[in-house]
Amino acid sequence: MQRVISQAELFRLQTMSLHEKRLADDGFIRIAGIDEAGRGPLAGPVVAAACILPRNSYFEHLNDSKQLTPERRENLYQSITLHPETRYGLGISDVETIDRVNILQATFLAMRQAVEALNIPPDYLLIDGNQVPVFSIPTLPIVEGDAHSISIAAASVIAKVTRDRMMVEFDLKWPHYGFRKHKGYGTAEHVDAIRKYGPCPLHRISFEPVKSLQGSSQEILFKNF
16 A cells, blocks of 8 residues: 655655746746766766656655655655656766866766756756756756755655665675765775775875875785785
């Protein structure tokens, strides 16, 4: 039996949908929310998602992915992506791209890829943040958009779950760093591991303290096993 959303939760989700409702009233039909995961970590890619949600559909507990437990993010990811009317696309900028063009431009590249990956073209974009890439269609940047737009929140969940799954896979190849646990963020445990083993190919050499620690005497030894 399908769970009934409480009135309080429904009101919260409807409030998060105000941007989408106003745009729909103005005639826009395919409104895509865009967000990214992985701008801040010391290792791993940055992942962007673009998501067009079914109109007047509400996913219980949908919110900024950072405010959700891993279990709730996974459940929402399944609910959103398996809905037959949801449209979403992904974009990924790898570590080499991040180090070459800087994290902001790499994020913009991933966002453009995510929009291009949509199987229907959006007619309006809602993007988290105050610095956004240039698109040929109308765009609205929203500061803390993942907490104020239901489409951006959905994109944040998709991007976060996708990236977390990637980091768990990377942990199998480079188990010494604990990627499964911290997902590449600069925890004390992670920095200690970089200091001990040197950076691996997944680390962003342009980021501190990785940049300063890349001369570790054990780096070459580690990369060879």
